[in-house]
Amino acid sequence: MASLLEENKARGMLRTITPKKQQGSRIFIDGQEYINLSSNDYLGLGQDAALAKEFLDYSTGHVCPLSSSGSPLLTGAHESYAQAEEIMERLFSKKAVFFNSGFSANSGILAALGDKHTLIIADKLAHASMIDGILASKGRYLRYAHNDYEHLEELISKNHAEYESVIIVTEAIFSMDGDRCDLKRLVDLKKRYPNVYLYVDEAHSFTLFNENGAGLCVNSGLGDQVDFILTTFGKGLGSEGACILCNATARSYLINTARSLIFSTALSPFSFAHTVFMLNHMQKRNDLRKRLAGISTYIHKTLTESGFENLSDSQIIPLLTFENQASLEAAVFFRENGFYAMPIRHPTVPKGKARLRLSLSAALTDSEVEKLALTIRKFAQGF
DSSP: OOOHHHHHTTTOOOOOOOEEETTTEEEETHHHHEEEEEEOTSSOTOOHHHHHHHHHHHHSSOOOOSOSSSSHHHTTOHHHHHHHHHHHHHHHHEEEEEEESSHHHHHHHHHHHTHHHHHHHHEEOOHHHHHHHHHHSSSSEEEETOOOOHHHHHHHHHGOOOOGGGEEEESSSSSTTOOOOHHHHHHHHHTTTEEEEEEOTTTTTTTTTTOOOOOHHTTTTTTOOOOOEEEESSSSSOOOOOEHHHHHHHHHHHHHHHHHHHSSSOOOHEEEEEEEHHHHHTOHHHHHHHHHHHHHHHHHHHHTTTTOOOOOEEESSEEEEEEEHHHHHHHHHHHHHHHHHHETTTSSSSOOHHHHHEETTSSSSSHHHHHHHHHHHHHHHHH
């Protein structure tokens, strides 16, 4: 263990945990205040103090235990659990199953789905939680080049006849590049093969699209064509936990096979009550969705005009520095200019694709957005 830690430290890749305080669009670290570009609180709901007080005032009049004291199969399914289930099933017209986090959901679900009769084909940039689940499964897996659907179809065409099921695995919005999958092409491809299914992770798009925030699949009019939709509650929703939306048979199968569900104590009734409160609130906040879209468009324009390659078409914007050391220097530059943004380096991203990850939020004020645009332009001059 010690040798690995020393090696990571020498290479500038040692991970550490530092306590931080978030408040609105600001983050406080080691006594310093910065504008926060590192959070996944895309609508600003998680750090909305007035909204938190409104929930606490509501919860004061309701009995909400702080522990579920067991898995969902024991004591972990309760009144607020059922309320959250009802809302999610209404939003997606699918059956819902809850997990404690997006990571435990993806890793547990894909491990359960991937039996010896199943082939899983995942996008090359699929999240680590998906890869862990695939590797833990008993099925075979392949990877297709990122968003390369000709490559994907080639793999399906060559292999689909050998398996009972083929599952395509992708993210709706990719967590590092900020680009989107082409849902229509994926659905069209799926329809050409009777044993092909589609699994879409909406961790970074749930709450941000459609009039009610249901996400990209529903917003594209393709929700009924996607077999598995994974949503998380700790990002745009500002709560915690995760949910898979699927048909009734798949729901029952996962309840009986997903080890991260069966053998984990469920989140508390208090936590689920907060999720219910936030789900109801989120659906009404199309104003925040529009604001985030406007901020994102402006920063994309600034990035392109400043001469940077722009991979993204979402609120996640990678400012590519290419080399690991350059990403660390970029993080220092942005901190000196009042922004907290994280450098992302190999092996989290491919070698030569290091970047500063700018994670935008509707909570950013107009003056903070202008300051960010100015900082990007200043950085470009010396890059």
